[in-house]
Amino acid sequence: MNGGGDDEDVVVAASADASPPLQWRFSQVFGERSAGEEVQPVDMISAIEFDHSGDHLATGDRGGRVVLFERSDAKHSSGARRDLEDTDYPVRHPEFCYKTEFQSHDPAFDYLKSLEIEEKINKIRWCQTANGALFLLSTNDKIIKYWKVQDKKIKKICDINANPSGAVGNGTVANGVPDANISSLRLPVVVTSHESSPVAKCRRVYPHAHDYHINSISNNSDGETFISADDLRINLWNLEISNQSFNIVDVKPEKMEDLSEVITAAEFHPTHCNMLAYSSSKGSIRLIDLRQSALCDSHSKLFEEPDAGGSKSFFTEIIASVSDIKFAKEGRYLLSRDYMTLKLWDINMDSGPVSTFQVHEYLKPKLCDLYENDSIFDKFECCISGNGLRAATGSYSNLFRVLGVSPGSTETATLEASRNPTRRHVPVPSRPPRLGGMAGRAGSESAAGVDGNSNNALDYTTKLLHLAWHPNENLIACAAGNSLYMYCA
Secondary structure: OOOOOHHHHHHHOHHHHOOOOOEEEEEEEEEOOOOOOOOOOOHHHEEEEEEOOOOOOEEOOOOOOEEEEEOOOOOOOOOHHHHHHHHHOOOOOOOEEEEEEOOOOOOEEOOOEEEOOEEEEEEEEEOOOOHHHOEEEEOOOOOOOEEEEEEEEEEEOOOHHHHHHHOOOOOEHHHHOOOOOOOOOOOEEEEEEEEEEEEEEEEEEEEOOOOOOOOOEEEOOOOOOOEEEOOOOOEEOOOOEEEEEEEEEEEOOOHHHHHHHOEEEEOOOOOOOOEEEEEEOOOEEEEEOOOOOOOOOOOOOOEEOOOOOOOOOOOHHHHHHHEEEEEEOOOEEEEEEEEOEEEEEOOOOOOOOEEEEOOOHHHHHHHHEEEEEEEOOOOOOOOOOOOOOOEEEEOOOEEEEEEOOOOOOOOOOEEEEOOOOOOOOOOOOOOOOOOOOOOOOOOOOOOOOOOOOOOOOOOOOEEEOOOOOOOOOOOEEEOOOEEEEEEEO
């Protein structure tokens, strides 16, 4: 791990005074639906991921498609020119354009278990680039695929002296009779043009390794291995070997009736290739060290909220289930999201979260209704900025929250995924600093909720589950149905 907790240089962020609140504004939208247009379920975005450089963005949808975007403002610009432009215009935000799309997964059927396998993309993870080609992993419930996307020169056929108007079908001459005016027939010449087009090719398929639905994949910092996780197991793969994986975590009991918790998310440490974290449905996060043993039955650290006592309801464990975890860029801090809260953990301190941010506190009186319509099982993702100063997570009515997570920060913003993200002017109460273990982890949001008005009911059918933060810029990409919105600050 990254040293002791006394080193002030490794704190997740500086004081709030050094980082004024950001003013978020709309940047771009792709796939925006018109008023009254019905969105097909297969077009709903189900995964978003920036690559490590921030120059490419990938989205996956329920139809098994992967769509790639690339940064357009950096294209065709040399480093020196970009530096001069940045000097003249210090505030420049990334702009993206469509690059390509491909069908990653198709519907399948497991004949042994008589189960249909959805084509929906659950997760996308970028791998290291090589020789100008992009590499990424995508997975549905059962099958992981390794894709290579590379620009290929377009080849054209030219130097044909046959009459094009007389050609039919595959280029044969009509009626089988060549043009009488042609004295000799020249063979076509294939010429490589200066134009190029991105081509996606599936390099490897990693099948039949999970009995349950895959909920996570994560690349290792060594660039050679990755993990995949389902409800009960975590497997370790080598990118070059598709027919063999190693089971490193197995929480399946001998009798399934003894099952008390399942794995909900897993993530490799960003810099230490021997460390990874996984979360559970009981609200705990375990940090494991692959050097300890081949099968990591025991954890090196356990992070969980101290038992506050008091009465527990039927919903207590459901809302405690962690839906997503993300390491900060330098690897010391870990962000987790459960149904009600967003928590920041210091991996050097396992006594409790550093900070807890209430996201859905106002929904506590409505848990019965949420259970009836299954909304209580919604899995909201979270993301953290490249500098570790802020975090973001989604909510209902296509709203998402941006929160300052640095010590002493009171920054908070609630935005709507639309062209006018601040049209809901949200009066959010001030929040006391949340520093250290047990200090100030109680919620401070009003019972009125994120819209600040109890009469303004949220729409539980429009939920913002997936979002990603640019690794180097204050840019957030989020999915609202089939639309991809981007916001900059």
